[in-house]
Amino acid sequence: MSIDVIEKNRPRAYPPRPTECTAIFWEALEKGKFQTTKCNDCDSFTFPPKPICPHCWSSSVSWKELSGKGTLYSRTTIYAAPATFENETPIHAGIIDLEEGIRIATQLIEDEAIPIDSPVEIVAIRYTDGPLYGARKAE
Incomplete structure (x- = not known):
């Protein structure tokens, strides 16, 4: 399952610093795939991805692909x-409960305020120097 990719013709304001583990996440996001790590022993997801289960x-x-759908x-x-x-302000930020049971923080991409409890979807934002992700109201 792929997520939509939005193109931005400029660099990111503050690029992430990938680690050996998270580089896999950023490379997949660049291709429109939203994924994270899941423990093979306790079956718990972790986000951001981690090489050791914090549970x-x-x-x-x-690595498990996520639906990108949430509330x-x-x-x-x-x-x-x-x-x-x-140069990014105002910044709209939200906490999203993903279908897989993960709660994440991300920027909201919106023309008008997305109401609380609305269905949202994660999108990849491809900047000239790499990707980020955000959420928008589900269509």
Whole structure:
């Protein structure tokens, strides 16, 4: 299952610093795939991806693709951001409960405010220097 990719013709304001583990996530996101690690022992998802399960400390984890579908749990708008993000304001941020039971924080891509409890979908945002992800109201 792939997620939609939105093109942005500029670099990211603050690029992530991939690790050996998270590089797999960022490479997949660039191709429109949203995935994370899942423990082979306790069956728990972790996000962001981790090489060791924080629930049972097992190092037996596998990569699993996520649906990218969820519900908006909470939201806020940031008007006064650090200097690195001053050209990004206002920043709409939300907490998303994914179908798989993971709660994540991400930017909201919206023309008008997405109401709490609305269905949302994760999208990949492809900048000139790499990807990020965000959520928008599900269509």
